[in-house]
Amino acid sequence: MGLDLGDIKIKRFADGEVYVQLLESVRGCDVFLVQPTCPPANENLMELLVMIDACRRASAKTVTAVIPYFGYARADRKTQGRESIAAKLVANLITEAGADRVLACDLHSGQSIGYFDIPVDHVHGQPVMVDYLASKTLSAEDLVVVSPDVGGVARARAFANKLSDAPLAIVDKRRHGHNMAEVMNLIGDVRGKVAVMVDDMIDTAGTISKGAALLHHEGAREVYACCTHAVFSPPAIERLSSGLFQEVIITNTLPVSEQNCFPQLTILSVANLLGEAIWRVHDDYAGTFEHFSGLGID
Template identity: 85%
Template sequence: MASNAVFSSAFTLPSPSSPSISRTSHRAAADPSRRRFAAPPFASISLRCGMVEPLEFGNGSPPCMPVVNDHVLPGLLVSPRTAGLGGNHDSRLRIFSGSANPALSQEIACYLGLQPGKIKIKRFADGEIYVQLQESVRGCDVFLVQPTCPPANENLMELLIMVDACRRASAKTITAVIPYFGYSRADRKTQERESIGAKLVANLITEAGANRVLACDLHSGQSMGYFDIPVDHVYCQPVILDYLASKTICSDDLVVVSPDVGGVARARAFAKKLSDAPLAIVDKRRYGHNAAEVLNLIGDVKGKVAIMVDDMIDTAGTIVKGATLLHQEGAKEVYACSTHAVFSPPATERLSSGLFQEVIVTNTIPVPEQKSFPQLTVLSVANILGETIWRVHDDCSVSSIFQ
C-alpha cells in the first residue's frame, strides 16, 4: 500500500484504565487566558488533519499526521498551542532546523503555531560547515531539530555547530531534538578493543553546550545514561498503532513478531497495546555487521497476520530473512513496522520483493523518492514531537503523554 494520501481514522486502543492527560499547567490555572485545551491520553487517539496547503514530504506525497486528541483541530497551520495566549509567551520558544530533515521541522513548527527560526547553514569549498543564526535567541528556549541520519557524520557535526552557535548567542536553554540518534547501535562492547560510539557522541553533544536531548525510540534505553544532561525519550508507537488499528484486522488473527531476541521487550510492549496480541520471536545469530543468519522461530504464526516490529531498518537483511521464515511457517500476511527508515542499500530492493504486505515507517528520517516503493507507508511523528517540545518549554510532564 503506497502512502499517497493523508490518512484519517479514529480508534481506541485497549487501555481504558489510562489516566487522562491534563493540558493545563499550574501557570495556566492561575491565568484563564493561558488555559489550553484538555484532551484524553494516547489511549484514545483520533486522527484529524485539515491543512490549507499540505506539506510536501519525502517522495512528494503528503505525510500521514496523527494528532493527540479526539477533537477536530482548526488545522496544523492554526495551532491551539499559541492561539489566544497573548503576551510574549511564544516569543521565548524557538524552533530551528538543520539540513537533515527540514520537512519534519516545518511540521513541528506548524503544530506549535510557529515559524521555524531563520538560520544560515552552508559548506565551504573544503567541506567545512558554517552556521549563523539570523535572529536573536537571547533568553529563549531553543530547540534544534536535526536527526543524525545519513550522512551521519555530516549531520552530527552540523548539530554540534548549531548548538555552539546558540550557546554563543546567549540562548537560555538549548535542546537538541534528535529524531534519529546515530551511533546508538555502538552502545556496548561485544568484542575486544571496540569503541562505544554512543557514549562518545553523547559527550560531544553535551560539551557543545546542549542542556537537554529529546530523542525518538533509542536503539537501547541504556543510551540515555550516556548523557550527563536530561534526556526525554519519545516513543513513536502510538503513531504506528493508530495506523494499524485502521486496518480492521481481526485481533484473533494478529501476532507480533520480534526480529531478534534483543527486541523482545519492544515487541512485547507493542503487542500489549495491540489488543494484547500473542508474541513470536525470530531466533537469529549475527556473524558480522549488517549480516545475520536466521535459525529458528519461537511461537506460532500459522494462518496469522504477522506484525514485525523493530526500531530501525538499515539494510533490511534481518527483517527480510525473518519475513521469509514467517512465510515458511505459514503466516498469512507480514507487515513490517519500524520507527527509523535508514534504508541503506540494498534495503529498497529487499523490502519491495513481495514478502511484505506493507512496510510502515515514520518520518524521523526523510525518505527520498528514489528509496520509495509501492508497499511503503510513511507516518509523521511531528505532532508527538511538537507536544513534547511544548511540554518541555512549559515545564509540564512528558511521560504522561505515553501513559
Template identity: 55%
Template sequence: MREIKIFSGRANQKLAEDVCNFLHLKLGRVSLGEFPDGEIQCKIDEDVRGRDVFLVQPTCPPVNNNLMELLVMIDSCRRASAERITAVIPYYGYARQDRKDEGRVPITAKLVADLITSAGADRVLTMDLHAAQIQGFFNVPVDHLNASPVLNHYFLSLGVPTEDLCVVSPDAGSIKRAVTHHRRLNGELAIVDKRRTSAHETTTKNIIGGPVEGKIAVIFDDMISTAGSICGAAKVVHKAGAREIYIAATHGVLCGPAVARLQAAPIKELILTDTIPQKSQDLLTNMRVLSVAPLLGEAIKRIHNDESISALFRENIA
C-alpha cells in the first residue's frame, strides 16, 4: 500500500491537479463519460491493485451527477482491488438536511454517508461540513478539515490593525466559527441576529457585541448558497456604520439570485476557496478565490503516512 494514486472526477479537476502539483505526483488517468441513456461510464486507466487510492470529487452542483460519479469511481477502484480508498470530498452536498426538524422528511446527510460507505470508501476526507456532527453519520473514519488557516492567512496579509478589525458571525449558528477566526485575528467580535421566516427566507435585525462602527468588518460563513443571509448580514453591518465589509466563506455554491445579491451588497471583497469551481468569477469583479490545494495535499500525505491531521492546524501549514 506504499504507492499512492490520486484520481479526480469531473466536478473540480483543477483542484485535484493543484493537489497533485503540491505532492509532486501525476494525476491518475480515468475515463469518464455517459452512455446514450445518461448513465455514467467509468474506467480507471491505471493499475490500482494494492494501492492507496484518493478520489477527489466535491458533490457540488450538479449535485446528483457528481455524487453518482463519485460512487461509480469508488466501486471501480474497489472491484480493481485497491488496498484503501479515501473519498476526498472538499464540499459535501446534501449536508443541510442533517436532522428531522419536522415530520416525514429525510435525513439526506446520513443517506449520502451510507451510499459512500456502501460503495466501498474506507475513509473520507472533507472540509467545513455544514454541521460537524455529520462526521458521526459515517461508519468509516472521517478527517474533517477547515479552511480557517487559508482564510486567516489572507486577512493577516492585508495588515489591518487589530483595533480596526471586527469579526462578525452572520447568525447564531456560526458563532463557533467566528470565535475560531477571532482567536487568530483578534479585534472585536459581533453577532448578527438572524431569524428564519421560512425554508428560503430569513430576516436580520440587530447586532450583538461589537462595536462595528468605523471598523473593517469580516463576515465568516461556511457556505454561500443563494446569498440571502450573508447579504442581509452585510446590510445590517453596513447600516451600523462599518467602514469596510469583507465576506469570507469556504464553499461558494452561488446558486439562484446569489450573484445579483452579491453585486448589490455593500461589500468591498468576497473571498471564497476553490472547493467548488467558480463560474461566476467573471461576473463578480470583487471576488477572490483562495486555494485549499496545499491543505488537502498535506492532509492526503499525512493520511498516507499515518501521521496526525490535527497537527496541520497547530503548525498552520496553509
C-alpha cells in the first residue's frame, strides 16, 4: 500500500495480561488493525480486542479489524448437545470491543458473516492460487479439481470455474471425531489426471492426506493441495511431506515458521489482495462486479 506501519506498543505484564498503547495520534483516522487470530488463538484474539479498544478510546474515526485468519471459525454451529457456538461469541466480542467493520479472508463458512452485527467484507484467496497454477505448465485438459469433503463442494466448484472450467471430483468421507476423518470413496474420474485438492484450511492434514492417498489409488497422475490457511497442527508436516503431494500451495494468512517448511511447500502472499480491499473500504469505492469478482471480494 506504500504506507508505514502505525506506531504501537504491545507488551505482556508479568501475569500475562496484554498492554497496548498507541504511540501516535489516530484521532479522526480510519484505522485498520491487521491481526490473524491464529495459534495461540486466545492470545492473539485478546490482543486484537485490546487494540480495538485502544483505538476507539483514542478517538479513531473508524476501526476495521483485518482478520486474515479467523480463529474459532469452525465452531460455527452445534453438532452435538450442550456445545458452544464460539464463532458467534468471538464475533460479538469484536463488535462489543468497538470495531466498525471486519475484513476477513476465506471464512470457514459463509454463515459466519451473519454472526457479526457490523459490516463484513469477505475476501477470497482463490484468485492468488488460481493465478499461480495458471502460470505453471499444466494442461487444462489434464486437470481435475477435487473437494476433500462434501461440505467444500461449492468452494471447489468456484475454484474449478476459475481454472479453465476444470472438471470436479468429490471425496466422500465420514468423520468419527474432531480432527479425525475416514475417507470412504471418490465421486468423479481422476485417472491419468493432475488432481488439485482445494480446501479453506489445513490443520492436522488428516482429511487432505487420506484424500490424496485415495486419488493416487484411483489413478491420479499427480496431486496438488491448495489451501488458504495453513494451521499445520502436528502431525501435519509429516503427512504433507510424505510424498503424496507434488506441491502444497498455501497463502500467508498465518505465519509459517521455518521448521514447518518442507520442499513441496509454496507460500503465496495475499498482501496485494488485502491492500486493495483496504483501499476500497477506505475510499468507499464499490467498483464493478467484474473487478471485485477478480479480486475475490464479496
